[in-house]
Amino acid sequence: MGQITLSKVVKQFGEVTVIPPLDLEINEGEFVVFVGPSGCGKSTLLRLIAGLEDTSAGSITIDGVNATDLPPAKRGLAMVFQSYALYPHMTVRKNIAFPLKMAGMSPEEQEKRVKAAAGVLNMNKLLDRRPGQLSGGQRQRVAIGRAIVREPKAFLFDEPLSNLDAALRMGMRLEITELHQRLKTTMIYVTHDQVEAMTMADKIVVLNAGRIEQAGSPLELYKNPKNIFVASFIGSPK
Numbered sequence: 749m750g751q752i753t754l755s756k757v758v759k760q761f762g763e764v765t766v767i768p769p770l771d772l773e774i775n776e777g778e779f780v781v782f783v784g785p786s787g788c789g790k791s792t793l794l795r796l797i798a799g800l801e802d803t804s805a806g807s808i809t810i811d812g813v814n815a816t817d818l819p820p821a822k823r824g825l826a827m828v829f830q831s832y833a834l835y836p837h838m839t840v841r842k843n844i845a846f847p848l849k850m851a852g853m854s855p856e857e858q859e860k861r862v863k864a865a866a867g868v869l870n871m872n873k874l875l876d877r878r879p880g881q882l883s884g885g886q887r888q889r890v891a892i893g894r895a896i897v898r899e900p901k902a903f904l905f906d907e908p909l910s911n912l913d914a915a916l917r918m919g920m921r922l923e924i925t926e927l928h929q930r931l932k933t934t935m936i937y938v939t940h941d942q943v944e945a946m947t948m949a950d951k952i953v954v955l956n957a958g959r960i961e962q963a964g965s966p967l968e969l970y971k972n973p974k975n976i977f978v979a980s981f982i983g984s985p986k
């Protein structure tokens with residue numbers, strides 16, 4: 749589960765081509781990081797995979813099924829938004845259960861999944877609080893919990909830690925990595941932070957102006973950067 753193939757995917761906004769034809773293979777269970785400078789198309793690529801943007805050409809396959817024209821809810825993927833996307837008036841429990849409620853799941857099953865997710869995230873004691881009564885890290889965990897309960901084929905993260913301070917960011921990186929080791933679910937993680945890419949990824953995809961400059965393990969990219977752009981972005985020795 750969670751095998752995603754992009755084949756000649758193109759994205760244009762009006763006359764502007766943001767993603768020229770792009771091929772990418774994401775393997776089952778892989779932790780893939782899209783990294784690159786601001787404006788290079790990381791979010792657009794993630795949103796194409798999520799179905800939040802339509803492709804201009806090409807195809808996206810998820811677990812062997814052509815998902816190119818499927819709406820987001822039918823793709824079986826879960827996007828983790830930044831923590832400020834929580835509902836302030838709802839408890840943690842209700843925030844986490846929200847996608848399940850929308851899907852029409854029974855209250856008993858909702859509660860079972862919320863408890864399981866809270867266990868994984870170590871937040872059992874926080875279920876009755878509201879987002880305003882939580883720290884930044886705890887809020888981010890709630891946002892992740894809202895994805896976990898859906899039992900997705902893959903988690904999609906778009907710079908989830910960018911509004912946390914440095915110390916908290918370090919802790920959350922470890923938590924997300926641990927979550928991946930536990931669930932073994934495919935994760936696609938977008939960041940402009942090279943340290944995040946190097947420390948979290950099984951596979952790094954270096955993007956530049958919508959193109960893949962190089963894709964490979966952190967060590968491969970570090971040792972054998974294909975070009976100056978990758979070398980300077982990854983910090984390989986000159």
Ligand code: ADP
Binds near residue numbers: 761784785786789
């Ligand atoms: P990143 O996430 O790497 O910072 P984005 O994917 O957000 O980059 O943006 C890539 C390029 O696409 C940028 O030049 C941005 O201005 C453009 N872009 C993104 N979304 C839209 C949109 N809805 N309409 C027009 N241009 C867009």
Ligand code: MG
Binds near residue numbers: 790791792
């Ligand atoms: Mg972005």
